[in-house]
Amino acid sequence: xxxxxxxxxxxxxxxxxxxxxxxxxxxxxxxxxxxxxxxxxxxxxxxxxxxxxxxxxxxxxxxxxxxxxxxxxxxxxxxxxxxxxxxxxxxxxxxxxxxxxxxxxxxxxxxxxxxxxxxxxxxxxxxxxxxxxxxxxxxxxxxxxxxxxxxxxxxxxxxxxxxxxxxxxxxxxxxxxxxxxxxxxxxxxxxxxxxxxxxxxxxxxxxxxxxxxxxxxxxxxxxxxxxxxxxxxxxx
Amino acid sequence: xxxxxxxxxxxxxxxxxxxxxxxxxxxxxxxxxxxxxxxxxxxxxxxxxxxxxxxxxxxxxxxxxxxxxxxxxxxxxxxxxxxxxxxxxxxxxxxx
Numbered sequence: 493x494x495x496x497x498x499x500x501x502x503x504x505x506x507x508x509x510x511x512x513x514x515x516x517x518x519x520x521x522x523x524x525x526x527x528x529x530x531x532x533x534x535x536x537x538x539x540x541x542x543x544x545x546x547x548x549x550x551x552x553x554x555x556x557x558x559x560x561x562x563x564x565x566x567x568x569x570x571x572x573x574x575x576x577x578x579x580x581x582x583x584x585x586x587x588x589x590x591x592x593x594x595x596x597x598x599x600x601x602x603x604x605x606x607x608x609x610x611x612x613x614x615x616x617x618x619x620x621x622x623x624x625x626x627x628x629x630x631x632x633x634x635x636x637x638x639x640x641x642x643x644x645x646x647x648x649x650x651x652x653x654x655x656x657x658x659x660x661x662x663x664x665x666x667x668x669x670x671x672x673x674x675x676x677x678x679x680x681x682x683x684x685x686x687x688x689x690x691x692x693x694x695x696x697x698x699x700x701x702x703x704x705x706x707x708x709x710x711x712x713x714x715x716x717x718x719x720x721x722x723x724x725x726x727x728x
Numbered sequence: 729x730x731x732x733x734x735x736x737x738x739x740x741x742x743x744x745x746x747x748x749x750x751x752x753x754x755x756x757x758x759x760x761x762x763x764x765x766x767x768x769x770x771x772x773x774x775x776x777x778x779x780x781x782x783x784x785x786x787x788x789x790x791x792x793x794x795x796x797x798x799x800x801x802x803x804x805x806x807x808x809x810x811x812x813x814x815x816x817x818x819x820x821x822x823x824x
Contacts, residue, residue: 524771527771528766
């Protein structure tokens, strides 16, 4: 992967995660949670804007953040498939948020000390944001996992659903950054405290980094881009 | 959005900056103190309003009753001598 592909992959992860998370806006189980999830979506969108802007400047072909976000087809996106998965119920969303936020937090921590000054600057801000996302996901994982019979069952089901897609996160994007072991060191104790069974590793779907995506993704991209494609360059 | 009557109400106090007191900012619903603090951060400090948050279960607050307004507060109305308004300020005193 060259630098453009690396930054694009990280930017697309954040952009697609933001778009999915924002689907909870006005639909969350509680008003307070609605604001929390929307805030997290906005954090991710902010990361996506900086990363895609940087990707555009690395590419040097005149594409800005809008061109990259709104004018690519779904097979040109390089996000991991985990972030495009449909939200499912709240427990599934929490499971996905836990897996992704811990990954992002570790990745940004590594980038802060990395050789690329621009990525280091973007990561320095994102480390704090993702720390909060991790906290939020952990709070809910503990409460749902170690909650009622139904919340436990739903949390386990959500975790089982998203777990296979976590493997793709650890295909190296940034050279020299290997995160699977530190990721497990954070996630596994949380699952134990939440009385959840750590899913077995097996099926490991992949392809997002090459532009292969799940069926649900094209609908997400359509919704993301429809206004910009109807009114190119529109401002208000 | 459905009501969740089983989630208690919490009062949120935010300190705007070091050196000033926590001020009541509003209230929210949360299942426990940790979640209440977490939600308060999103609801009441998302525009950099604070450096510290307290949350207090609303049920634990004892409040004066509006019916007692006369006996509690009216007697102070005609005791102007309790206000420090009978002193000449010395020249040059600024922060009074």
